[in-house]
Amino acid sequence: MPRLNLTEAETRTLILDEADRLFTEIGYDKTTIADIARACGFSSANVHRVLGTKGVINRAIAERKLAGKIEHLREAVEAVEGAPMRLRALYATVKQINQETFIEHKRVHQMVAAAIDERWEEVQRYRSRLKALSREIIAYGVERGEFNVPDVDKAASAVHSSGVRFCHPLLCAEMEGEPDDTDVDVWLEFVLRGLGQRVS
Structure with a gap:
């Protein structure tokens, strides 16, 4: 379900929270940007726009x-x-x-x-x-x-x-x-x- 009316900071936090959960549950190698976007209710393009690549997300x-x-x-x-x-x-x-x-x-x-x-x-x-x-x-x-x-x-x-x-x-x-x-x-x-x- 799409997340509406989030600030840039809230969007970034949500992406990191969901990516962290997925990395912990299924592993970094198996997690894709599409998986993270789906968990957030975003498009993959939106995840890329806010944080860039999966490597950047991992470092954050x-x-x-x-x-x-x-x-x-x-x-x-x-x-x-x-x-x-x-x-x-x-x-x-x-x-x-x-x-x-x-x-x-x-x-x-x-x-x-x-x-x-x-x-x-x-x-x-x-x-x-x-x-x-x-x-x-x-x-x-x-x-x-x-x-x-x-x-x-x-x-x-x-x-x-x-x-x-x-x-x-x-x-x-x-x-x-x-x-x-x-x-x-x-x-x-x-x-x-x-x-x-x-x-x-």
């Missing part, structure tokens, strides 16, 4: 999902007190999100894998935001006297690089259940010592 969905992921991570971080606990919340939560996506939404995981492989700008921005969150937590810990590091930027880079196993969706999927996998708490113990925090 990725941007929205990754922005939502950062918001979720920030909420998890701000829900606890103390820099050590905030650092744990960040990396434990991002690991949990990646595991849930791989197990429960394999088609979404495939889309994410493609985005990483093709080095989309949206993924690069997400990585920068994730690293910035680590930096915020470390700076917060230094300010509170919980951490003792001479260079917050270098510390954030080191922590972010060492925690990539928990942040990278493909590594999360590959390492899950492996005997040599690293637990967040084991990793965190070493990280906290490197940040000048005595671990009892």
